[in-house]
Amino acid sequence: MANLKLSFIYLLQCIQIISSILPPLKIKGNQILDSRSEIVHLHCVNWAGAHQRDFVTSGLNLQNRSFIADQILDMGFNCVRLQYSAQMVVENPVIPQIFLEENKDLINKRALHIYQEIVATLTQKNIMVILDMHMMDADWCCNWDDQNGLWFNERWSKKTVIDIWVFMADLFKDNQWVIGADLRNELRISYPFGKISLFPTFPSWGRSISPWKYDWANFAETLGNAVVKANRNLLIIVQGPFEVKLTKFSYPQTLEKIPGRPLELDVPNRVVYSCHDYSWFHREFNFQEMKDTDENYEKIKKNFQIRWGNLSKQYPVWLGEFGTVHSFQGVENNTYWKFLTRYINETKVHWAYWPLDGTQASGRGREFGTEETFGLLNTRWDGPAYSGLIDSLKNIMF
Ligand SMILES: *[C@@H]1O[C@H](CO)[C@@H](O)[C@H](O)[C@H]1NC(C)=O
Ligand SMILES: *[C@@H]1O[C@H](CO)[C@@H](O)[C@H](O)[C@H]1NC(C)=O
Ligand SMILES: *[C@@H]1O[C@H](CO)[C@@H](O)[C@H](O)[C@H]1NC(C)=O
Ligand SMILES: *[C@@H]1O[C@H](CO)[C@@H](O)[C@H](O)[C@H]1NC(C)=O
Numbered sequence: 001m002a003n004l005k006l007s008f009i010y011l012l013q014c015i016q017i018i019s020s021i022l023p024p025l026k027i028k029g030n031q032i033l034d035s036r037s038e039i040v041h042l043h044c045v046n047w048a049g050a051h052q053r054d055f056v057t058s059g060l061n062l063q064n065r066s067f068i069a070d071q072i073l074d075m076g077f078n079c080v081r082l083q084y085s086a087q088m089v090v091e092n093p094v095i096p097q098i099f100l101e102e103n104k105d106l107i108n109k110r111a112l113h114i115y116q117e118i119v120a121t122l123t124q125k126n127i128m129v130i131l132d133m134h135m136m137d138a139d140w141c142c143n144w145d146d147q148n149g150l151w152f153n154e155r156w157s158k159k160t161v162i163d164i165w166v167f168m169a170d171l172f173k174d175n176q177w178v179i180g181a182d183l184r185n186e187l188r189i190s191y192p193f194g195k196i197s198l199f200p201t202f203p204s205w206g207r208s209i210s211p212w213k214y215d216w217a218n219f220a221e222t223l224g225n226a227v228v229k230a231n232r233n234l235l236i237i238v239q240g241p242f243e244v245k246l247t248k249f250s251y252p253q254t255l256e257k258i259p260g261r262p263l264e265l266d267v268p269n270r271v272v273y274s275c276h277d278y279s280w281f282h283r284e285f286n287f288q289e290m291k292d293t294d295e296n297y298e299k300i301k302k303n304f305q306i307r308w309g310n311l312s313k314q315y316p317v318w319l320g321e322f323g324t325v326h327s328f329q330g331v332e333n334n335t336y337w338k339f340l341t342r343y344i345n346e347t348k349v350h351w352a353y354w355p356l357d358g359t360q361a362s363g364r365g366r367e368f369g370t371e372e373t374f375g376l377l378n379t380r381w382d383g384p385a386y387s388g389l390i391d392s393l394k395n396i397m398f
Pocket of ligand 4: 341342346395396
């Protein structure tokens with residue numbers, strides 16, 4: 001009996017190994033491959049909270065972490081983009097019981113310990129993890145005056161940001177399921193040296209003669225090199241900056257400057273370019289009124305192509321955030337959502353839905369425990385908020 005049981009477990013393990021991905025990952029052309037050179041498609045979900053004022057990943061007051069990870073697997077995701085802040089790492093506070101009611105073994109543990117436990121729970125189930133320094137100061141992202149639009153501010157020097165990343169990369173260097181480092185989130189207008197009384201600064205891609213522009217490509221190279229040196233397994237994920245479009249009076253995130261100035265790291269074949277897309281990045285379209293026709297699709301498709309779609313023919317591109325309201329109106333009756341998923345299906349870009357969370361974490365304009373209307377899970381974190389949204393995402397898991 002015992003033998004039969006053992007061989008059955010062995011068989012199960014073999015099946016699991018055959019069917020699953022084997023990290024570390026590498027890049028060839030515009031593809032992400034695993035260590036056996038099998039093509040990998042990243043269809044991830046953002047699990048937020050640890051970058052905000054509570055310093056802890058959300059939902060742990062409502063369900064145990066293993067059960068949340070099982071739901072991530074059941075929904076079909078193969079990876080998680082896991083937020084943290086520089087402040088979380090440096091202050092590393094003890095996390096109060098109210099955030100951990102269903103994970104009693106973590107009560108009175110520190111923020112970093114809990115972050116590591118979440119990574120361990122996910123990766124033990126063969127869910128890949130991408131570390132994301134979402135904010136420097138612990139808070140909800142992104143407000144135009146939050147001083148977190150660049151990679152330094154009054155409180156966080158460039159050197160400290162590098163040191164924290166090297167520390168985080170090193171912390172997970174023996175866990176091959178930790179596959180990526182998303183260096184900084186949504187590079188955008190910022191007032192790094194004080195409140196709004198001073199002039200704003202902007203990120204640029206490549207050198208600029210404007211004194212109010214800072215070269216993100218240059219710093220991403222320095223930072224990326226430091227991270228890869230600390231942890232050879234990591235893909236370096238670099239987001240494009242937001243670019244002012246005076247002609248359209250819009251300010252979207254875009255990768256359009258990258259072909260003119262691709263990153264060159266010391267270790268080749270490491271970089272994944274990342275962009276986010278939300279309906280409000282396309283202010284020229286009124287999606288409430290817009291009909292779901294091929295002609296309209298071609299119009300918005302131009303934005304997708306310019307900003308991130310066309311680059312995916314040359315390099316791996318990861319849509320690290322996109323999302324919608326978890327309801328019939330947000331999915332079936334939303335032309336933006338239909339067009340975006342249609343284009344993802346055409347290009348097969350990698351992606352991460354924003355967010356998993358059924359409830360909010362504390363932060364500017366956010367209140368711990370209230371409903372997260374974009375969340376995949378319900379407010380009890382024990383099932384989908386709207387199964388139609390999960391079904392829609394399953395159609396773009398390749
Ligand atoms: C985690 O929660 C699930 C669902 O409530 C439950 O079935 C399971 O026993 C719990 N596991 C642990 C270790 O508490
Ligand atoms: C993007 O690619 C499509 C298809 O190859 C091409 O028709 C279009 O002109 C490209 N757009 C841009 C902005 O490069
Ligand atoms: C959703 O869209 C369908 C088809 O266009 C329409 O018949 C229906 O009234 C819409 N429902 C809502 C709640 O907007
Ligand atoms: C994806 O594209 C294929 C091929 O064009 C098509 O058959 C399929 O219905 C599409 N799926 C979605 C979800 O758009």
